[in-house]
Amino acid sequence: MRITCTVNGETHEADDVWPGESLLYVLRERLGLPGAKNACEQGECGSCTVYLDGTAVCSCLVAAGQAQGRSVVTVEGLSRDDGSLHPVQEAFLATGAVQCGFCTPGLIVAVHDLLARNPAPADPEIREALAGNLCRCTGYEKILEAVRMAARS
Structure with missing residues (x-):
């Protein structure tokens, strides 16, 4: 099948999309947008988070x-x-x-979404909003610091 959608303000078409193909696969492999990452493919890690009609979603769980x-x-x-x-x-x-x-890409989208809803979140609100995003490298403190800094700007 062919799908047509607007991605980052531009209209895109993808041909020969099979019914079980994920939005993540279309973004990365068909449209050449590698920002959203393919990690767990189960919606558990948040690395593939994008907005779909203004709602933050795990693109690995969205059928193309x-x-x-x-x-x-x-x-x-x-x-x-x-x-x-x-x-x-x-x-x-x-x-x-x-x-x-x-x-990072999934966290940035999640933080963007949080700050759009709550421009001055407290630490517990930040932690709750980012609970669906896993980072294997840090203790999250620098990520929390980034959210606080972005909220101030």
């Missing part, structure tokens, strides 16, 4: 056909029109919250 006619925003789409980084992306870099970088 569900994106037909809808809007998808990936971590690549969070940067500003002039190409500069979003304040959440800048905060992750400034605090060193990137480590190996594998979980």
